[in-house]
Amino acid sequence: MTTEAKTDPGRYQPAEFEARWRERWERDGINRTPDHVPGRENRYQLTMLPYPSGDLHVGHWWAMAPSDALARFYRMRGYNVMFPMGFDAFGLPAENAAIKGGRHPRDWTDANVERMRGQLRAMGAMFDWDREVDSSQPDYYRWTQWWFLQLFHRGLAYRKDALANWCPSCNTTLANEQVVDGRCERCDTEVVQRQMEQWFFRITQYADELLANDDLDWPEHVKVMQRNWIGRSEGAEFTMRVQGQDGVEFRVYTTRPDTAFGMTFAVLAPEHPLVETITTPEQREAVREFVERVRRATEIERLSTEGPVEKRGVFTGAHAINPFNGQPVPIYLADYVLTSYGTGAIMAVPGQDQRDWDFAKAYDLPIVRTVQPPADWPDEAYTGDGPAINSQWLDGLHKADAIQRAIQWLEGQGIGERKVNYRLRDWLISRQRYWGAPIPILYCERDGVVPVPEHDLPVELPYDVQFLPTGQSPLALSEEFVNATCPRCQGPARRETDTMDTFMCSSWYFMRYVDPQNPEAPFSSAAAQAWLPVDQYTGGSEHATMHLLYARFFYKVARDMGLVPGDEPFTRYYSQGQILGPDGRRMSKSRGNVVAPDDQVERWGADTFRAYLMFLGPWDQGGPYDVDGIVGVFRWLSRVWAVVTDPPALVDAPDAARDLRITTHSALKKVGEDYDAKRFNTAIAAMMELTNALQRLRDQGQADRATWYEAVRLLLLMAAPACPHIAEELWERVGGTYSVHQQSWPDFDPALTVRDTVEIAAQVNGKVRARILVPAEASEEAAREAALADEHLASQVTGKQVVRVVYVPGRLVNFVVK
RNA sequence: GCCGGGGUGGCGAAAUCGGCAGACGCAGCGCACUCAAAAUGCGCCGGGCGUGAGCCCGUGCGGGUUCGAGUCCCGCCCCCGGCACCA
DSSP: OOOOOOTTSSSSSGGGTTTHHHHHHHTTTTTTOOBBBBBBBBEEEEEEOOOOOSOHHHHHHHHHHHHHHHHHHHHTTTTTTEOEEEOOOHHHHHHHHHTTTOOOOOHHHHHHHHHHHHHOOOOOOOGGGGGGGTTTTHHHHHHHHHHHHHHHHOOOOOEEEEEEEEEETTTEEEEEGGGGGEEEEETTBBBBEEEEEEEEEOGGHHHHHHHTTTTTTTTTHHHHHHHHOOOOOEEEEEEEEESSSTTTTTEEESGGGGGGGGEEEEETTTTTTTTTHHHHGGGHHHHHHHHHHHHOOOOOHHHSSSSSSSOOOOOOOOOEEOOOTOOOEEEEETTTSSSTTTTTTEETTTTTOOHHHHHHHHTTTOOOOOOOOOOOOOOOOOOOOOOBSOOGGTTTTHHHHHHHHHHHHHHTTTTTEEEESSSOOOOOOOOOOSSSSBHHHHHHHHEEEEEOOOOOOOOOOOOOOOOOOOSSSGGGGHHHHHEEEETTTEEEOOOOOOOOHHHHHSSSSHHHHTSSSSSSSOOHHHEEEEEEEEBBEEEGGTTTTTHHHHHHHHHHHHHHTTTSSSOOSSBBEEOOOOOOOOSSSOOOOOTOOOOOOHHHHHHOOOOHHHHHHHHHHHHTOEEOOTTTTTTHHHHHHHHHHHHHHHHEEOOOGGGGGHHHHHHHHHHHHHHHHHHTTTTTHHHHHHHHHHHHOOOOHHHTEEEEEHHHHHHHHHHHHHHHTTTTHHHHHHHHTTOSSOOOGOOOOOOOOOSSSSSEEEEEEEETTTTEEEEEEETTOOOHHHHHHHHHHHHHHHHTTTTTTEEEEEETTTEEEEEEEE
């Protein structure tokens, strides 16, 4: 005897068929994308690849499910769409797990990749798994190392002893891009400065080209973020002599050479190499103390605008000559001048610069205005335009002209010239960690820095190492790894033990997808020509000044090497918003507001979960995940199931069918336009409306056979990109040929997107007084009469003078009366 | 401070070449079906006044343009994201 409840065969039960269809698609290989398909244009749709943390979270679904719908839509539109997936598998969490005494990063990562592959499959996305990449596998990082060598040979990779951002918690250096508000982007620990030998990529060489992003079809805010980050500024650099010390001079950078006559002091960064040289004996102790204090200060303290300003500088006792007027000015050190920008030294013009103004006030230094401020200007620096004053031969000139004249003068004197500076710094790629691609460099006592020959790649990570948080790469502790032979002199050499920033792996992964198994090259030229650049990239905008900038840099280098077509990697980029926890805050385990996608899928099915994420709101907006709302989408799909599997009585009555046809074709038009514009929420809403219309007909008990089937088949085709499983299942049940995902996107009939009779508003002085039914093509005369036939409206018009009538066909008729 | 985006029902949101504000959905209320519940279906669902027909108000705030403004213009307020001692 069984007490189990019998399942109702007529009910929508996704668990009964979703997995089955996924297996079938995989078996049939319908998602494989050859490089060329006759009659189909290639289209490369890309969504950012995940880090294999071990669990797919809602954010991944939020990013990938709509992206998949888009890829599917374009496939139906006739393109040969490549939609690949992979794993950005190097990085700290794996290594931290090892340090905590867990598993080896290799094993930890492999297990996570395995698990996440399964979770990604449950999404039902059209990923082409034949193209999967895993950046931690030797056959991938071999080519990451190859890229390093190319950059090295092109003079774009160099080694420098410099102050570097150091995260004391991650025990590694960080690129500038990975320091957010003075803290580590990963772990939020305060970053300190450390003097170290590090490898850098010369991304600044491409600064101007990276800045020129206007024409990219990218969200404006992301382009602006990149422009701000690169931060181009135009000005001049010139030499200042130190008074009384022959041959001792320094360079200053300014964007306002026109104000130089107002220079009343000069400032060097505390780390400036000349500090020792110029400091007078009386000031030595004070300077030493100040430099020491700055050295100890963290970046946060240093950049803070808080705090008493007078503690922030010290007089060196030396003076420099202002070349413009020959006057000596005192040289100070101050922490607001940064060694890493410009020349690390400035001319201070308090009259036209607020920082200089504040400093001058605090140290009781003179202030000379060299630009005439407006009459009511308060007691502060004036940075606006105006005629030059107190500036000898510049007097009377306005800003732009005065700047040009000053630069010409500097050039004429041979002491300075025009100069462009960038806020962007070179990309520091060394990481003192194990779980990354080793930098393919050897240090030989005789030959110095020697690149590993290409045929010796990959430089493989040894498996057997000790994971200790020493602040040195664990590779340094591995004798077997460190000791090598110099390829030039065959003498003993030492391997570089730092690994590369994982952003390096992700800077070119989209190029590897085009030819992922190639053992001879990162990819073939033919494959690159077939697929690159990426037609549509989607991902989070938190990568605006990291991944997206690095990838553009890499692509430009690849272009210069003749490897890829075009100048930009991502023709179109779209950044989805961020999905938040139900409480409206970022999902995190510690807050306990994490929604597990696996649970949602188990409860509602993959289609419902996908469609609900698309239905939540505009994709670029993001927002809280409302756990309760999903039932609405499930109900919708249940209604789709019901109308398809249990139709009304079907008869031949084509005359009565026009209304449904118009509803269907209007929906088809709208859904197609919405998918194309990534307005998934309104696309789903339009499909719901069509479903509701079918439901009403079903309740009425009867429908025209041909029209009904047209509506049902079109609905399933429309739903296929968003809800691939139920679309396939029902498509089969209505006798469609397999696979629904290989069907063409249907054309709507424009004649069937307008109704014959429309309800329009009848207004008096712009206020709606009635709603009337008129033929869609009604003349103004007819519309006016129809409106006046309405008793209520007529009563508002009678006895008054009609000054004017405004008629907007299909919308309204408005009587303007006095 | 500068730059970008945004403020619309109880909630997520629709509607911007100026043309019926609130499509679609959640929650809520009522009804049908049911012994009951669930599920499902139907109806209502911005606020105020009115028995009703209907009237008035309403898209962050204050002005303006217009026959007509969520949408355009001027001046503000607030929220989110980015940058911020870069000379």
